[in-house]
Amino acid sequence: MKNKQFKFGFLGVLLLSISSWGQSKPWTLRECVDYALKNNISIKQSELDLQSSQISKKDALGNFLPNINANASHSWNIGLNQNITTGLLENQTTQYTSAGLNSNVTIYNGLQNVNRLRRSNLTILSSQYQLAKMKDDIGLNVANAYLQVLFNKENVKVQKDQLANDERQLAKTEELVKAGSIARGDLLDAQATVAADRQKVIAAENTLFLSKLSLAQLLQLDDFKNFDTADANYTPSMSPTLSESPETIVAKAKQERVELKIARTNLEAAEKDLKVAKGAYQPSITGFYGFGTRASYSDRIVGIDANGNYILTGPKSLFDQFSDNKGHNFGLQLSIPILNGFSTSNAVARSKIALERSKIAQKQAELDLERNVFTAITDAKGALNAYESAQTALEARKNAFEYAQEKFKVGMMNSFDLSQAQTLYTNAQSEVIRTKYDYIFKVKVVEFYFGIPIVDKL
Incomplete structure (x- = not known):
């Protein structure tokens, strides 16, 4: 009897909830x-x-x-090219790899950046x-x-x-x-x-x-x-x-x-x-910095034999060349506006x-x-x-x-x-x-x- 009362009571509450939900508050x-x-x-x-x-x-x-940008390239030269080892023109295929990093930062530009931020x-x-x-x-x-x-x-x-x-x-x-x-x-x-x-x-x-x-x-x-x-x-x-x-x-x-x-x-x-x-x-002052390195896949001259011919050997490893050929450049650049079309x-x-x-x-x-x-x-x-x-x-x-x-x-x-x-x-x-x-x-x-x-x- 109690279970029936509970079921009817639960059903009534459910119907009342559905009815209330269907009506707009x-x-x-x-x-x-x-x-x-x-x-x-x-x-x-x-x-x-x-x-x-x-x-x-x-x-x-x-x-x-600062602006920082990296670059890298790999190129193939096919045909008549100068042999960088012997200096002679030869029909050959050569490959080059280069990589670099550049950065520049504005040091002074008439406080334009400060005023833009404000x-x-x-x-x-x-x-x-x-x-x-x-x-x-x-x-x-x-x-x-x-x-x-x-x-x-x-x-x-x-x-x-x-x-x-x-x-x-x-x-x-x-x-x-x-x-x-x-x-x-x-x-x-x-x-x-x-x-x-x-x-x-x-x-x-x-x-x-x-x-x-x-x-x-x-x-x-x-x-x-x-x-x-x-x-x-x-x-x-x-x-x-x-x-x-x-x-x-x-x-x-x-x-x-x-x-x-x-x-x-x-x-x-x-x-x-x-x-x-x-x-x-x-005037504006800009600081810059650059780093670059390169590698070649051509043979290298390591000596001359008794007959006066070059003694060639293969290229160094890629990372050894990157280490030997690396270079840096940095400095300041001053730009003074004189005439810019008004x-x-x-x-x-x-x-x-x-x-x-x-x-x-x-x-x-x-x-x-x-x-x-x-x-x-x-x-x-x-x-x-x-x-x-x-x-x-x-x-x-x-x-x-x-x-x-x-x-x-x-x-x-x-x-x-x-x-x-x-x-x-x-x-x-x-x-x-x-x-x-x-x-x-x-x-x-x-x-x-x-x-x-x-x-x-x-």
Whole structure:
């Protein structure tokens, strides 16, 4: 009996696990942001740019190291050749083997290698800032899309509530028409109102689906049909950041935001490019070293006999010849630039232009940041006023609708006018929801410039 209970219990847990696995788990805002930061294509490209910058630094470090190259060759000479032993021209086949090692190192080149290394460090820093900015932008976009989904969800509920109310009103109207209390025209108006409400529900559901699809595509999800967000009820509140003066928020943004850091880093990199270009005006000193050896497979003269003929013997062993014929060469090479087709002067001129562009870009980045911060503050305060006004309007529309219901019950208002009052009340509810999420997002943008992470306090 216990075994049967255990089997049934185990089967139930298994079926429950399969059922839970098959259902799509609702995503929270933090899960959406974290997933986007790990899987977004633009972020992956920025990460590859960072890796490329790190490889460029290795190139800059490699410029300080000596170049070392080995070489070896083996050749056959067939036909009429000079016999290196006798000095005579003979038809013969000779073989030669040679090997060598060469190295050179830059001792001084106008500090170009030093400045290239410093520039590569700045490039890595700039790539890191670019990656951070990309993550911030993706996080903001995800938060905006997520809040849009939540707004559409609440809007669907409002439209469904209106439909349910109008359906109840339609049922009451049918009873009043049957009793002869009101005219049949009121019933037709009520039926038309219910039909219009159903269309609004369908439109709201379609808008909700499209907003989910947009968020799923932003997250690079393949299974967007089963994607859904977790239900959340964010309550707007007065952000302490809005109590700060605009100048304080701008100053904080200049410290925190990576846009200015990118501009400053690019300016410093342009200054290093100019130094590299100017370094080409200076002389360069290079040290070099070479080692070589060779071997021949020809007979050797070891003496002369009594008749004056050469006494020949075979070649020495390969390694003995390598040891006997080895040689070294080393020294310093000085190169002084005199005329190179204006290439150096043109490179310096281009670097100066790039430097000026970087200065302008930095100034523009500062102006853009100030404008964006002031715009964000203005938008957030405007959104707060709109939200408060929408709440006031909702309260008024609610009272008007309740008053219209009382008048309709005593026959002082027809169903069309009642439907109009309810429509205005529903629109006021939708406007409160819209302004609420609009305020939440715009406040988040201001806090974002103030250095508060996107998903915090949300």
